[in-house]
Amino acid sequence: MQSETLCVINHIESKEVAPGVDELDVALRGVTKSYGGRRAVDDVTLEVRRGEFFSLLGPSGCGKTTLMRLVAGFEFPDSGTVLLGGRDVARVPAHKRDVNMVFQNYALFPHLDVEGNVAFGLKIAGADDVEGRVRRALEKVNLAGFERRATTTLSGGEQQRVALARAVVTGPRILLLDEPLAALDLKLRKGLQEELRRLQRELAITFLFVTHDQEEALAMSDRVAVMNRGRVEQVGTPEEIYERPATRFVAEFVGSGNFFEGTGDGKVVRTRDGLAIEAAATGEVTLLVRPEKVRVNGGAGFPARVEEVLYQGSSTSIILRAGDRRILVEDANDGAIAHVRVGETTTVSWRPEDVLVLPR
């Protein structure tokens, strides 16, 4: 118990000091991997700090799983270097890396019971007190007393916890999680998100988490790398990714938005359909206004007609039309907006500081 407390303290301290080279758990430098001429991972440079919860976020086929498999050692890069804890492991096979993985469909051994699965890595390493360590690992994932159960009799969530226990019991430097929650239903997923976060804090292990679910990535991560077509589009904290997306792809993938393409003169951006939007941008740019920043008030602003009102409990989505343009509005149901009715004409507006400028 005491050593655990120490770990947590270490973890907190390590986050406060500026990350030097020693603090990097994973460093990828110009990593490229192709399959049959197609670049699955294209010149990726990434750094993951010690004890960080780091997510690789992107649509399917963006290369995030390949990138994770390169870190695990199931694939070797065509070029570039993979450093784990400062050591170049580009050619080191999976079983010699201090990295464990939680597989998407758990990949539990069907011929072994829960204890056999969790003990697998310990027995290979010739660890002592296997039984005790397995018991403690199972307690950590709330599966105390499950030792003798066959894995095939467990629910999806329980199998997921066994996979987690199996991966963390050997105390790896880095834990890789390949869409570990994708196969679970929404309620269970929310619960496991919290649990994963808690586990990561307690164990002070670096988590590299692969997901295509932007909400999950934003909610859980210290930092997120958004990937598209084998490349990293942006790396940043969830706030940075959402509030200051570097590219249109990031802006569109992480949340929804209203996009305006136009030409700026330093003060105002004019779109083709004649809108003039206040923004400090010059040249060809794309402007983004997040739906929750748009106000529907009937006062000053652009005229628009209400097409659809979708009440969603904690918020209401309003879809408006201004000429050929659809405008999305996300309104927190806090009573600030008077009831809008489908078909009525009103105006939409936003504060100038809520306009984000994206390069074209």
Place this chain on the structure above:
Amino acid sequence: MKARFVALLVPPTLWLAIFLVVPAAIVSANAFTAEGLRHLASPVTWTLFARSFSIALVATTVCLAASYPAAYFIAGCAPRWRNLLLFLVVLPFWTNLLVRVYALKVVLPEAFQNSTGAVVFGLVHSFLPFMILPLYASIEKLPRRLLEASQDLGASPWMSFWKVTVPLTAPGIGAGCILVFIPAFGIFALPEFLGGAQAWMLGNQIELYFKKQQGSTAAGSALTLLLLGCTVALTGVYYRLRKTEGLV
């Protein structure tokens, strides 16, 4: 509905009664006579039994060792190659066993013939497909993910093979061994042509008792029952193991 169900059961029941129960009863009746039991207890029978068992065991082991890499390789090939290779594996079955045995006699060096080794060679040659096919079926079903999981947890490829691949393909190993061991145990054609006196097996003795003029139906029946009992017992053990290990 029920009457039709019963009607459907009549032909197979009759078939089994005529071709299995009645002959088994006749064989048993012949075996459990003074003469039959005397032959069953004779040292000659048990020498042959031990020799047949060892030859079949060695042949099965060699088959397993030779087939596992082959099956593993085939399972790892692209689907269209897989089908071609499997076709090649079963191709020898298009030729009658006796023809293949005569062919072996032509091919094998004179000095190697008339030996236990030649019989084992012949058995492996003849029954290899029976081992490769069930092995292939179980290896092909093995999820690659599990091998990755094993290596991820620190097991070298060799360790992963023993700790994951072998236990998970145990049903295929068991089925292949049974399919090779049972016919090998009772074979008579191969030792007859390739074995000579030193590789005289239980099957040859049975043939001798039934066919030759100085033969004995009682003795032949007793040995037949011995072979049958052994086969049934082995199969029983295999299914029992499979059930308790939960490997289906």
